[in-house]
Amino acid sequence: MKISSRFTVAVHILALLSIENEAHCTSDWIAGSVNTNPVVVRRVIGQLKRAGFVQVRQGTGGAFLAKDIKEITLLDIYRAVDVVEEGELFQMHEHPNPQCPVGANIQAVLEVILRRAQAAMEHVLKEIPLYDVVHLLAEKIESSRS
Amino acid sequence: MKISSRFTVAVHILALLSIENEAHCTSDWIAGSVNTNPVVVRRVIGQLKRAGFVQVRQGTGGAFLAKDIKEITLLDIYRAVDVVEEGELFQMHEHPNPQCPVGANIQAVLEVILRRAQAAMEHVLKEIPLYDVVHLLAEKIESSRS
DNA sequence: ACGGCTGTAACTATAATGGTTACAACAAAG
DNA sequence: CTTTGTTGTAACCATTATAGTTACAGCCGT
Numbered sequence: 001m002k003i004s005s006r007f008t009v010a011v012h013i014l015a016l017l018s019i020e021n022e023a024h025c026t027s028d029w030i031a032g033s034v035n036t037n038p039v040v041v042r043r044v045i046g047q048l049k050r051a052g053f054v055q056v057r058q059g060t061g062g063a064f065l066a067k068d069i070k071e072i073t074l075l076d077i078y079r080a081v082d083v084v085e086e087g088e089l090f091q092m093h094e095h096p097n098p099q100c101p102v103g104a105n106i107q108a109v110l111e112v113i114l115r116r117a118q119a120a121m122e123h124v125l126k127e128i129p130l131y132d133v134v135h136l137l138a139e140k141i142e143s144s145r146s
Numbered sequence: 147m148k149i150s151s152r153f154t155v156a157v158h159i160l161a162l163l164s165i166e167n168e169a170h171c172t173s174d175w176i177a178g179s180v181n182t183n184p185v186v187v188r189r190v191i192g193q194l195k196r197a198g199f200v201q202v203r204q205g206t207g208g209a210f211l212a213k214d215i216k217e218i219t220l221l222d223i224y225r226a227v228d229v230v231e232e233g234e235l236f237q238m239h240e241h242p243n244p245q246c247p248v249g250a251n252i253q254a255v256l257e258v259i260l261r262r263a264q265a266a267m268e269h270v271l272k273e274i275p276l277y278d279v280v281h282l283l284a285e286k287i288e289s290s291r292s
Numbered sequence: 293a294c295g296g297c298t299g300t301a302a303c304t305a306t307a308a309t310g311g312t313t314a315c316a317a318c319a320a321a322g
Numbered sequence: 323c324t325t326t327g328t329t330g331t332a333a334c335c336a337t338t339a340t341a342g343t344t345a346c347a348g349c350c351g352t
Contacts, residue, residue, distance in 0.1 A: 001147055001229060001308070002237035004340065008256055009239050016248045026297065033246040034239055037342050042299065059350025061297035074259070083147060089267075091148035091309095093155050093180055100179040102162045105286040109279055110154055113220070113270075121235075121267035124259075133255055140251040147339070150309065172328065183311050188330065205319025207328035237340090 006081040009034055010044050011074065011133060017054060017065045018134045019141075024062045044081060051080035069134055075126040089118040152227040155180055156190050157220065157279060160199060163211050164280045165287075170208045190227060197226035215280055221272040235264040 012034055017025055027038040027045065034041065045063055048054045053076075055066040078084070092110065096103035158180055163171055173184040173191065180187065191209055194200045199222075201212040224230070238256065242249035 001149055002231075003147055003235055005237040005239045006340090008236060008252075008260075011256060012239070012242065012248065012252050015252060016246075019248055028297080033243045033249045035241050035243050035249070036239060038298095039300090039343070040341065042297095043341095046299070056298070057350090059297070059348090060352095061350095085148075089149055090154060091151040093151045093158070093182060093310095095181050096158065097179045097181050100162075101287040101290075102158065102165055102283065103179045103181070105283055105290065106154075106158050106161060109282045109286060110157060113274060113279070114154075117267045117270035120270045121263045124263035124266045128259055133259070136255045137248065137251055140255060141247040144247075144251065152309090174328085184329095185312070185331090186310065189310095192330070202329070203319090205317090205328070206321095207319095239341095 004081075004083045006044055006047075007078050007083045009036070009040070010048060010077050010081045011130070013041065013044060013063075014048065014053060014065070014069070014072070014077065014130055015134050015137055017063060018069050018130070019138065021064065025064065026061045027063075030063070047081050048077075051076065053077070053080065069130040072130040073126050074128045074130070074133070075122055077130070078122070078125055084118075087115050087118065089121070090114040150227075150229045152190055152193075153224050153229045155182070155186070156194060156223050156227045157276070159187065159190060159209075160194065160211070160215070160218070160223065160276055161280050161283055163200060163209060164215050164276070165284065167210065171210065172207045173209075176209070193227050194223075197222065199223070199226065215276040218276040219272050220274045220276070220279070221268055223276070224268070224271055230264075233261050233264065235267070236260040 013030055016030060016033055023029065027041040030045075031038040031041045045054060045056065049056060053065065053067050053072055054063045056063045090110075092107055096106060098104045159176055162176060162179055169175065173187040176191075177184040177187045191200060191202065195202060199211065199213050199218055200209045202209045236256075238253055242252060244250045
């Protein structure tokens with residue numbers, strides 16, 4: 001099972017807004033870069049808006065960044081698009097038998113360990129500001145232009 | 147999205163085989179502890195068998211451990227039950243627009259970062275032998291008996 | 293008033309999960 | 323050698339999430 005592409009799409013959108021900040025970034029135009037449907041883009045942008053990362057111009061349209069890219073981490077984005085519940089990356093089986101000593105205790109033991117594993121993954125995301133992604137991207141774009 | 151409970155069920159089963167090693171561990175009996183259907187248990191055991199962690203007695207039935215629990219890590223189990231593809235915890239969107247500088251380069255940038263995040267999570271699992279789980283479990287069982 | 297864009301609802305296809313029934317193959321016990 | 327209990331696997335189902343799509347009311351600048 002994979003973590004929904006909503007997350008990587010959200011990063012794509014934000015990086016796009018940062019790099020093409022002159023353009024009139026409509027959902028249609030963004031969808032062209034991501035290669036998906038404009039409605040999918042609007043849905044993700046809706047979540048980014050609620051998190052305060054972007055704003056959208058009413059009527060005339062177009063999204064733009066509403067927060068410094070040094071102050072948005074990948075973890076913030078990951079949380080904003082709601083791809084993994086807090087502390088619930090791993091699915092436990094519902095009701096192990098409380099009569100069985102193993103069934104009665106396995107969940108408590110596993111929960112501690114699995115939360116730690118999840119936290120390790122999320123910690124990596126937390127340490128990476130969107131700024132880094134944008135700058136790695138800018139470098140790559142630069143070098144591929146040559 | 148959550149990682150399939152096949153993983154936690156597999157850990158449950160292996161811990162059960164270790165702790166109740168006297169018992170005649172049929173899929174029916176194990177299913178009673180996990181609280182699921184025996185076929186679900188047999189499917190998981192099939193994967194654990196392929197990985198060489200358990201053996202099953204033909205005809206008469208019953209599974210038992212085939213490897214030292216100090217030599218099985220949670221990562222091994224996680225791999226055995228095939229819950230997350232190698233390096234693909236995060237879903238990328240299929241074909242970002244190669245004409246767009248962002249679309250053309252975002253995946254390469256994200257892949258490095260996201261693989262690192264996944265690796266951090268899996269590293270935690272790698273450091274935990276089944277032995278630790280079984281012993282934490284045994285302690286808990288002991289203390290809840292009092 | 294027009295035209296282009298957004299936000300959202302509603303519907304769809306696809307895929308994975310976990311549960312269930314069914315049954316052939318197998319081996320031990322009588 | 324037949325009975326009994328178990329395994330391995332196929333087949334099917336309900337449920338859920340994802341991602342794409344159509345449709346349309348509402349907004350706002352021109």
